[in-house]
Amino acid sequence: MSLKEQITDDMKSAMRAKETARLGTIRLLLAAMKQKEVDERIELDDVAVVAIVDKLIKQRKDSVAAFEKAERQDLADVEKAEILVLQAYLPERMSSEEVTAAVNAIVAELGASGPGDMGKVMGAVKSKLAGKADMGQVSAAVKAALAG
Structure with a gap:
């Protein structure tokens, strides 16, 4: 099963389990993937999906830093939760x-x-x-x- 299919299956299971926060994050990821496919007229492979996940995680980390600087811990916690969901789709990292x-x-x-x-x-x-x-x-x- 490709990473793209796994993400789609995870979206369906999050819908069934009524996990709204996880579902929202997965939908964001799927939207970013679809956008890349439409813009470049390509079919994404696992390497391209990992690159998109990496980009989304970097955006979330930047947001966490900004929210913590502005003392908005509630918003920072939401971003941190999204990071955890997205990290599940990354391969094992090198030490x-x-x-x-x-x-x-x-x-x-x-x-x-x-x-x-x-x-x-x-x-x-x-x-x-x-x-x-x-x-x-x-x-x-x-x-x-x-x-x-």
Whole structure:
């Protein structure tokens, strides 16, 4: 079963169980997926769905930070609940040690050195680690690898 089919099945089960918060989040995800398919006239595969989930989680994290800064904990809690629902659709993430090791291997493979090569390294890293690691963590690892 593809990730897209699993999300659709989860929507149906959330409807039956009358889980309104979970249902709303899943519908948001399905709408974002449908929008991408219509805009680009493509059929989404699991990698593209994971990228959309990652994007939605990043938006929610930014919202949580803004709401907490404005002392609106009630709204921050809603966003955190949505993050938990969305994270269920992400594959197992790599640990920080695994990310660092993968980045160091790619830097060595490309023969990159210094901050000027960051774009070249990030391009290679993105293609290999997309969906498997938090890209903020990956970016920090690349900066550290190129600085050392």
